[in-house]
Amino acid sequence: MLAYLFRRLLYVIPIALAVSAVCFSLVYLGPVDPLMAVLPPDASLELIEQLKAAYGFDKPIPVQFAKWVARAAQGDLGTSIATGRPVNSELARAISNTFVLAFFACTFGFTLGLALGFVAGYFNGTWIDKLVTSFAVAGVSVPHYWLGMVLVIIFSVFLNWLPATGMGTGGSGDWAWDWEHIRFVILPAVTLSVIPTAIITRTVRALVADILSREFVSALVAKGLSEAGVFWHVVKNAAPTALAVMGIQLGYLLGGSILVETVFTWPGTGFLLSIAIFQRDLPLLQGTILFLALFFVFLNLLVDVVQTLLDPRIRRT
Amino acid sequence: MSAVAADIQSAPAAPAQGYWRAVASRLLRDKVTVVCALVILGLILMAVFAPWIAPDDPLKSSIFKRLQPIGTQGYPLGSDELGRDMLSRLIFGARLSLVMGIVPVLCALGIGSLLGITAGFMGGRTNTAIMRTIDVFYAFPSVLLAVAISGALGAGVLNAILSLTIVFIPPIARVAESVTTQVRSLDYVEAARASGAGSFAIIRVHILGNVMGPVFVYATSLLSVCMILAAGLSFLGLGTKPPLPEWGLMLNTLRTAIFQNPWVAALPGLMIFLVSFCFNLMSDGVRAAMDVTR
Secondary structure, three states: OHHHHHHHHHHHHHHHHHHHHHHHHHHHHOOOOHHHHOOOOOOOHHHHHHHHHHHOOOOOHHHHHHHHHHHHHOOOOOEOOOOOOEHHHHHHHHHHHHHHHHHHHHHHHHHHHHHHHHHHHHOOOOHHHHHHHHHHHHHHHOOHHHHHHHHHHHHHHHOOOOOOOOOOOOOOOOOOOOHHHHHHHHHHHHHHHHHHHHHHHHHHHHHHHHHHOOHHHHHHHHOOOOHHHHHHHHHHHHHHHHHHHHHHHHHHHHHOHHHHHHHOOOOOHHHHHHHHHHOOOHHHHHHHHHHHHHHHHHHHHHHHHHHHHHOOOOOOO | OOHHHHHHHHOOOOOHHHHHHHHHHHHHHOHHHHHHHHHHHHHHHHHHOHHHHOOOOOOOOOHHHOOOOOOEOOEOOOEOOOOOEHHHHHHHHHHHHHHHHHHHHHHHHHHHHHHHHHHHHHOHHHHHHHHHHHHHHHOOOHHHHHHHHHHHHOOOHHHHHHHHHHHHHHHHHHHHHHHHHHHHOOHHHHHHHHOOOOHHHHHHHHHHHHHHHHHHHHHHHHHHHHHHHHHHHHHHOOOOOOOOOOHHHHHHHHHHHOOOOHHHHHHHHHHHHHHHHHHHHHHHHHHHHHOOOO
């Protein structure tokens, strides 16, 4: 087991390096010189050279990459071209805001998904199952950025119950766990949770239905085990897969928050990403994508390890 | 049960022709799938014949007729923030939206299955090289990868299609690789090789026939995701450029109008939802119809 964990851990290193290379090379995909976005059109050649040297763009590409990785490994992601502030501090604030959003979205979505999945699995084939399944199909089909707009139309425009955009009066740096702030997170969190909820519902429903149809469940019932006792066995058998799906969904949720954060102008990583793209702020773009991708790699690792600990039969190489 | 007996049981009883006929007849009996296919077909026809169907020019704006509500004289579905006819824009918007939602999956189906079959059939180092490269792209959540690539490339329809193709190649290649690896070790492939068939003959006759079914079913399930992502890229301003009508972009420009005319603003999203919902149900139907064990 330890050897497996060690190998799995080692495998993260080449992946992380390759992910960094992809993030880094994004700069060279673009048609525009990143410095042109900040330079005045009549900038002198001397000034351009100075700025290039300041940002390290005058070195050969492999050298730039090596330097960038070395500094990123030490936690320095460079300086934002647009604001002149370190990418780290911009990113740190955005990450904490996205985590607040993800926390509410996960709590709501995972609970609902698990509950609906178990109910549909237990009532496999009945009208309850059909209702839940259609809800899940609708959930994976709905463009969530549009659903966000519809929720704003209903709850902000017509009912005037919840705020439509933003994070509260204090702005992006001032989050507190009270109702004054939580009312702002409800609509974006519900919007963000729709896809994970639907996917978890589908997976858990199929899992539970499959487990209930196995012979050991009939044996447990036959020997007179209580409903609750059988349920506990179902939970134990469903847990590894369900946890894996939830872990991956958390990653997708963080990576995919850009659309929801745009709809609700929530100042998180997704919002930062769209700023970076439209201001062509490449250090910020690279840094944000690198953080989100590495977090996803780490989450995948965690899921694999937890899954293997729960069920030693599953070992991925 | 012995392996041979299992093989005989799982083999289709009738020749390949009969299998596809059975799939077709099962699909035709599935009402949900038929209705969804008809809706999609109708929308494709609507997109193709847009100039003849649309009541008005989708680009003609009017300062005096901005944000008319649904049902206004001359504007059956209202008008947008520049006074353009919503119905005509929705009809013309189907063109770009459907192209951006379908073409990436088709391209990825071609490239991804080529990569996957090559990796699965060759095995060894080729397999490692291809599949490990693909693992790297798996390390990105799909929305993030699409946004990152098209953000770096710059806004534009072709760039959006390119970035979505890159997003969908890895999952398709993985499915193609795993099925090819399974099929490659089956006895009849060995028999074909022993009787002197070359690699290309084996791939063409034995591998393609067995691999493309599951890969195709998997690709249909990506259509709805692609539709949502493509419109999402346009919604972020990374796809189509204004004033061209496209549902995602329309949703974005109308976002400012939700306080004046909410229902008109929500219309383009309803179209995206409709298409993606139909794609999803169709994919479920195709999967069920192609499942021989049922």
